[in-house]
Amino acid sequence: MAGPDLRLSAAVGLGKLVGSASRRLRLGGGTTLPGDVARAIDPRVLAKLAASLTGGTVLVTGTNGKTSTAAMLRAIAGTAGWRAGGNPSGSNLVFGLTAATLDRADRHCRVPLDWMILEVDELSAPQAVAEIQPRGLVVLNAFRDQLDRSFEVEQIASRLESAVNRLPPTSFWVGNADDPRVALIGAEPGSRSHRSRILFGLDDPSAARAGLPVVADARDCPRCRGELEFTTVYYAHCGEYACPNCGFTRPAPAVRATQIQLFGLDSLQLRMVDAAGLGTSISVPLGGVFNAANAAAAFATATAMGATGAQVNSALATFQPAFGRSQLATWKGARVRLMLAKNPAGMGENLASLATLDASPVVAIALNDGIADGRDISWIWDVDLEGLARARRLTIVASGTRTRDLVLRLAYAGFEPDRIRVCPEPGAALDALAEMATPGVPAPALLTYTAMLNWQRQLVRSGASQPFREAV
Structure with a gap:
């Protein structure tokens, strides 16, 4: 009979300790680092836990x-x-999958669940x-x-x-x-x-x-x-x-x-x-x-x-939308709909929906170029912002670390200067949305991935949203 797997035990134990410390010290949600540590000790930790x-x-x-x-x-x-677990934080590289599975392991180094349902980066x-x-x-x-x-x-x-x-x-x-x-x-x-x-x-x-x-x-x-x-x-x-x-x-x-x-x-x-x-x-x-x-x-x-x-x-x-995927929040009395839009297809489909299915007079777009977004933002020129400009008259709140690039793109799409509010920071952009929103009609915010995280942190700090586990 095989004895205990000491390497697996060490990987699970230390990985859990790192995750707990990360959350306790508010260094992040512990959704990636525990996986890094556990895999360094036992490269097969994910395979072994999944098999249980x-x-x-x-x-x-x-x-x-x-x-x-x-x-x-x-x-x-x-x-x-x-009984099912997963990685709702969205940490979907192999280290994140390891951390999510590790988080559900018991002291016997087994995962006492029926299923793990994990999203994984393509x-x-x-x-x-x-x-x-x-x-x-x-x-x-x-x-x-x-x-x-x-x-x-x-x-x-x-x-x-x-x-x-x-x-x-x-x-x-x-x-x-x-x-x-x-x-x-x-x-x-x-x-x-x-x-x-x-x-x-x-x-x-x-x-x-x-x-x-x-x-x-x-x-x-x-x-x-x-x-x-x-x-x-x-x-x-x-x-x-x-x-x-x-x-x-x-x-x-x-x-x-x-x-x-x-x-x-x-x-x-x-x-x-x-x-x-x-x-x-x-x-x-x-x-x-x-x-x-x-x-x-x-x-x-x-x-x-x-x-x-x-x-x-x-x-x-009764499904509740996932974090940042048509998630509703309240900011200074106005309803805001957070919508991830991280590439031409996603942004394009959200814009098409806004043009035909939405009644808000104002829409925010936040464009960031963090590592998780992709440094190359040339894709915004492949998005049909012209169609939105023609569909109906509305104001765009331009935000994010690449606000200037976004404003230029909006200008070429046909949005006049008086239809563009420039608010690079999340708090100012949320204020602008709240100011112009129609009562009872959620104001959409199309956000690239790190912009969505920044907006969520702003909402959490103000008490308008619940904390979430960030990828660290």
Whole structure:
């Protein structure tokens, strides 16, 4: 009989101690550093802890929607009666995954849960899959993001495919049929990744838009590089498509989202239809077509894990938005909606929603260039701010460390100087929103990642929001 794993015991013990000290000394939330320390002692600590789970680990990856989809899955797990943990702080590199799993370990170096549901950075997904050997993997999309780190979308798609190919033979993966780059993964009928995949997609032309954005990340066929023809576009480059050159087409999704109804930015309803043709009506307190896709991904994954449609609906009907993802806060009597917008696809979809679904006379945009945002901010020129300027008259509160660049971009988009309020600091920007907001109508704030953290800290200091675990 094997004796105790002393290296694992030391890694877990010291990692937990570091996390506790970090939080007690207010050095951060202890969402990364404990993982660094534990992995230095035992490089296999994550693999060993993950192996002790009753059900296993489900990883959620892709450029946009990871945090919301993972949060939905954890809510569903609770309704289904499963014990589940995760990384709600959003610390999604391998060190963060280690810290989150370590945090739930007991004194016997086991994780007494059924599932760990973890969002993982798309570039880190292959390593995470290789170490954890998860029970399931969710691949949401492939968009341009952090250009100085990820470069173009082809590198992201390559990493996602590598992650799928590293799955154990008994695992499943859930993919987005509406994204051509994701749909190509496992497209060959004889491949193992084809047999294990479960595709989801939107199936309601009434929720589609007129066509592709001016700058789309995937106009060409991922197989032959010919130009794709899109008959339906739901968001970004996701929709129904076909390549007239090689015949590559959108595969039929096993799980379909139909009868999509959007109620502003506050909520949506849809009907999920599974592979057997059984339908389940779902209500979600989040708006936007992209959140319909997130809900479809959560439904497909949860039912693959063993949840029922009724359990999914019960969980999502009372779902609380994840940190910074359409999160509502109050500032000096005005309601503010915090919306993460960190790349062309995310910003573009939020802007499209604001142009058609929102009634606020003022919108804040905060542009930062921290390491977590990506130093290269040239992507703001690929966002259709012109469409927002034409849609209706509103004032933009420009904020963030790159306020001047943002103001220049707004000017070129057609916003006159009297429609731009320059407030680089979060407190001043929140004051401007509160001053101009319509009573009872939340004022949207589109924030890059570190800008969102700065705004959240400002709200916490004023008592307008609850503290959160920061990544340290």
